[in-house]
Amino acid sequence: xxxxxxxxxxxxxxxxxxxxxxxxxxxxxxxxxxxxxxxxxxxxxxxxxxxxxxxxxxxxxxxxxxxxxxxxxxxxxxxxxxxxxxxxxxxxxxxxxxxxxxxxxxxxxxxxxxxxxxxxxxxxxxxxxxxxxxxxxxxxxxxxxxxxxxxxxxxxxxxxxxxxxxxxxxxxxxxxxxxxxxxxxxxx
Numbered sequence: 613x614x615x616x617x618x619x620x621x622x623x624x625x626x627x628x629x630x631x632x633x634x635x636x637x638x639x640x641x642x643x644x645x646x647x648x649x650x651x652x653x654x655x656x657x658x659x660x661x662x663x664x665x666x667x668x669x670x671x672x673x674x675x676x677x678x679x680x681x682x683x684x685x686x687x688x689x690x691x692x693x694x695x696x697x698x699x700x701x702x703x704x705x706x707x708x709x710x711x712x713x714x715x716x717x718x719x720x721x722x723x724x725x726x727x728x729x730x731x732x733x734x735x736x737x738x739x740x741x742x743x744x745x746x747x748x749x750x751x752x753x754x755x756x757x758x759x760x761x762x763x764x765x766x767x768x769x770x771x772x773x774x775x776x777x778x779x780x781x782x783x784x785x786x787x788x789x790x791x792x793x794x795x796x797x798x799x800x
Contacts, residue, residue, distance in 0.1 A: 638672065638780040639690035642700055643788050645707040651799035653725040653753075655712040658702040661694055667735040668693055672776050675736045687776050693735075697787055701730065704791035709799075727752045728794065735783075741772045743782035745790060751798045760798045766790055 666673045670692065671683035689696065698715040705728075706713040718724055732747040744767040751760040766789050770782035 635686050635688050636776070637688045637690040638776045640696060640700065640780045640784045640787075642703060642784050645704060645788065647708060647792065648710065649708045649792060649795040649799075651705075651709050651711060651795055653711065653799060655720070655722075655724040655726075656702075656705065656751075656799070657718045657724040657727045658698050658705070658713065658715045659727055659729040660716060661697045661701070662729075662731040663694055663697070663735055664732060667732060672779060673736060674739050674779070676739050681736070689780075697730075697735075700784070700787040701728070701791050701794075704788050705795060708792060708795060723754055725754060726799070727754065728798075730790075730794075737770070737779045737782065739772060741770055742767045743770055743779065743786050745786050749794050749798055751794075762794075762797050764790060764793055766793065 666681050666683070669683065670688045671685060672687050672689060673681045673683040675681050695715075702713050702715040705711070712720070712724075714720070729750045729752070730747065731749075732745060734744055734746045737743045744765075746763075746765040748761060748763050753759050766786060768782045768786045768789065770778040772778070774781075
C-alpha cells in the first residue's frame, strides 16, 4: 500500500518531468472574480508575501502522502512565486472590492489606508490531488485604527493526471479563495 502511494506521487513527478531537457514554465491564470466584497478601506497595499523555501522556488513542488517534497528543474512557474502571488492577491482584491489595491511598492502619491501582509506556512500541491495553503495574514491600519490578523487553512482539489497545468489552475483558484477569505474576515 505504501509502495502504491509512493508510486502515485512519483508518477505525478514523472509527468511533471516528462517535458525533457528544456524547462517548461507554467503560468497561473486568475479565475474570473464573480462575487463582490465590501471592505472598510479605500486603498490597501499588499506587501510581498512570505513563502516557505520550497514554495518560493521556481520549481513546482509536489508533496507525497509521507511528506516528501519532489520537484524538477524541468517544470517551473512562469513567474517568481512571491511576486506572482502578491500580484494575484492584489488584483483579486481590487476586482472583488472595486477599491484601489496594489502590491508593493505602493505606486500612488497618497499613502494607503491599510497594508496587508501574508505569511504562508504551507503552499503546496499534494500528490493526492489537493492544493493546500495555510498561514497567517495581518492588516495594519495606517491611521491608527483597529489592526487585524487571522489564520487561514484552505485547499482546492485538482486532477493529478492534469499535471502542472492542473496544479497552476488550482493555485490560481486557491489565491482567489484566499483573497475572498481575507476580504471577509480581515478587512471589514
